[in-house]
Amino acid sequence: MKPLNCLIVDDSSVMRRMVRRTMELSEVPLGQVHEANNGREALDLLATTAVDVLFTDINMPVMNGTELLRALAKQPGAVRARVIISTDGSEARRAEVVGLNVDWYLEKPLRPEVMRDVLSKVAERVHG
Amino acid sequence: MSCPKSLNASMVEESSQLDEAVAYVAEEGFFASVEPIGQVEWDALCTDHDTWLESSVRFHGPLGGALRCRLPLALARELVSAFLGMETGELPPTDPLVQDLTGELANMVCGRWLTRTQGQVFDLEHPVVESVADGHCAGWSRYAANGVPLAIELAVEGR
Numbered sequence: 001m002k003p004l005n006c007l008i009v010d011d012s013s014v015m016r017r018m019v020r021r022t023m024e025l026s027e028v029p030l031g032q033v034h035e036a037n038n039g040r041e042a043l044d045l046l047a048t049t050a051v052d053v054l055f056t057d058i059n060m061p062v063m064n065g066t067e068l069l070r071a072l073a074k075q076p077g078a079v080r081a082r083v084i085i086s087t088d089g090s091e092a093r094r095a096e097v098v099g100l101n102v103d104w105y106l107e108k109p110l111r112p113e114v115m116r117d118v119l120s121k122v123a124e125r126v127h128g
Numbered sequence: 129m130s131c132p133k134s135l136n137a138s139m140v141e142e143s144s145q146l147d148e149a150v151a152y153v154a155e156e157g158f159f160a161s162v163e164p165i166g167q168v169e170w171d172a173l174c175t176d177h178d179t180w181l182e183s184s185v186r187f188h189g190p191l192g193g194a195l196r197c198r199l200p201l202a203l204a205r206e207l208v209s210a211f212l213g214m215e216t217g218e219l220p221p222t223d224p225l226v227q228d229l230t231g232e233l234a235n236m237v238c239g240r241w242l243t244r245t246q247g248q249v250f251d252l253e254h255p256v257v258e259s260v261a262d263g264h265c266a267g268w269s270r271y272a273a274n275g276v277p278l279a280i281e282l283a284v285e286g287r
Contacts, residue, residue: 012228014228014232015232087238088250088252089240089243090242090243092248093249108236109158109236111156
């Protein structure tokens with residue numbers, strides 16, 4: 001099985017570490033795991049790097065997660081799966097990202113079994 | 129005109145929701161056991177700690193306000209170690225991850241509380257973390273997290 005290339009976008013270094021750790025615990029084969037501090041950095045990285053799955057926070061400086069997803073909505077092939085990981089799980093916030101090709105909306109703190117489930121489904125999608 | 133009785137009931141409900149948010153974040157994110165405690169127990173637990181951190185996160189939306197967390201440095205190190213699957217001793221007290229984790233604790237508790245009580249869109253500012261002199265925090269909600277003191281203050285503007 002081809003390992004998944006991933007991108008974690010969060011302005012908190014400890015949250016990026018936590019997301020990376022739950023990914024490693026999932027036992028789904030991982031390739032390159034990239035990190036970005038905000039949406040702008042993520043877009044710059046995606047311009048030159050192939051990524052299978054994007055995990056992004058919403059509240060971030062410079063460019064937030066909604067703005068990042070809006071930019072990526074114009075590039076449907078840029079990333080195979082788009083996942084939000086946010087402290088804000090309200091229905092109102094979820095409604096804001098409808099139409100932005102979001103595959104999963106997860107709440108912090110993130111449970112390892114939830115990450116395993118998401119990565120398994122992404123792997124199925126990528127490998128057909 | 130608001131009714132004092134219903135306001136009290138609302139505040140009790142919000143306090144209960146805050147307890148739920150603290151317990152949920154501590155248990156799900158940090159594998160820590162949390163229980164509300166009173167002043168006497170708080171004072172007893174505080175005597176073991178002389179280095180404290182405080183994180184605060186402001187929120188804006190249909191309501192404005194701030195949530196603050198105050199905890200001993202020892203608890204912050206323990207939580208970040210659990211969070212990242214490390215041994216507590218591996219992490220130097222000055223590691224930036226300790227401060228970052230303290231900010232994220234406030235961020236996650238605030239987000240959980242807003243999601244469960246308000247259900248509307250809020251913007252949370254980046255958490256601010258600083259060292260504080262002691263655990264003195266009159267009027268805050270107090271907890272024991274793995275037997276270590278943790279205090280939370282939720283301030284909503286206009287109340």
